[in-house]
Amino acid sequence: MAEAALRLCRADELVERGRAVAFDVLWRGEPVRAFALRFDGRVVAYVNRCVHVPSELDWLPGEFLDAERRFVVCAVHGATYEPADGRCVGGPCGRGRLQPIRVEERGGDVYWYPSPPVEALDFDAPGGPTSP
Numbered sequence: 001m002a003e004a005a006l007r008l009c010r011a012d013e014l015v016e017r018g019r020a021v022a023f024d025v026l027w028r029g030e031p032v033r034a035f036a037l038r039f040d041g042r043v044v045a046y047v048n049r050c051v052h053v054p055s056e057l058d059w060l061p062g063e064f065l066d067a068e069r070r071f072v073v074c075a076v077h078g079a080t081y082e083p084a085d086g087r088c089v090g091g092p093c094g095r096g097r098l099q100p101i102r103v104e105e106r107g108g109d110v111y112w113y114p115s116p117p118v119e120a121l122d123f124d125a126p127g128g129p130t131s132p
């Protein structure tokens with residue numbers, strides 16, 4: 001069953017080909033970071049995990065795009081992804097693709113939709129990220 005939308009940020013926080021907004025998700029049962037950015041007017045979001053080696057992509061917090069602001073590039077070995085759909089288009093990511101997350105812009109805000117394998121992190125759950 002699809003889960004309810006979760007508010008991510010104000011829509012105007014995501015400027016065209018600008019810095020991404022980071023958020024936390026549970027991906028395949030593991031707490032990981034995710035990111036949302038605006039590309040060609042549309043908000044897109046992905047799990048922040050390179051297909052090559054499971055490491056985060058950004059070269060500075062929130063900075064995912066290359067110098068020309070055209071592709072998402074991995075800071076580790078330079079894998080290059082198409083921002084519109086997360087497809088690998090160059091470098092060591094092969095035929096891989098970033099894990100997409102469904103997002104929607106509505107009423108001046110951006111929402112994301114947990115859907116397996118990407119789920120909401122429950123910070124209050126026993127054994128959750130904030131548990132002692």
Ligand code: FES
Binds near residue numbers: 053055076079091093
């Ligand atoms: S970890 Fe991303 S290109 Fe190697």
